[in-house]
């Protein structure tokens with residue numbers, strides 16, 4: 001999906017988000033958002049949004065809606081910026097050889113994604129754990145990995161699996177566990193309304209899959225209140 005050539009055409013807003021996901025704050029060689037905006041703006045999304053507005057019985061030319069097609073275009077570009085993130089840049093210099101082999105757990109990572117069936121948001125928290133086999137990844141990178149996959153059209157199951165697979169491939173740890181808890185606006189807003197319904201998905205690899213004790217340890221971390229919470 002990623003083609004760095006095409007990325008020169010990214011609008012500024014998207015480029016900024018991509019750079020933010022790829023780089024640490026204060027990174028000196030982070031690609032700046034100041035490169036000129038070029039193409040990528042053929043008006044097709046604007047035209048399509050106007051069509052939708054007309055089809056639902058609205059007047060796309062009334063004052064409140066006049067700039068909506070342009071805003072929607074920019075919004076979708078930003079919400080799907082994850083397609084343009086380069087995983088190599090993301091993990092650049094953040095994988096370290098460390099002789100640590102206990103479970104590392106990063107809990108309560110907030111994420112926002114778009115369901116690919118309705119283009120409506122689903123959002124919640126991600127919990128990511130792995131057992132290093134000689135290599136660890138910088139702590140701040142894990143939320144960025146979540147972000148890289150969340151800012152795409154997704155189903156929650158695939159998002160969960162992609163985060164787990166990515167860590168498994170890049171770190172070659174003894175195991176990875178990922179749990180996502182999310183509210184889907186397409187479920188909350190449509191049909192029988194059940195606000196507050198939370199969908200939970202899990203992906204377990206390696207020891208997390210084979211070893212009941214490892215899995216139980218992971219889930220016990222998630223059940224416990226976070227340190228510092230009253």
Ligand SMILES: [Zn+2]
Nearest residue numbers: 115117118186
């Ligand atoms: Zn949906």
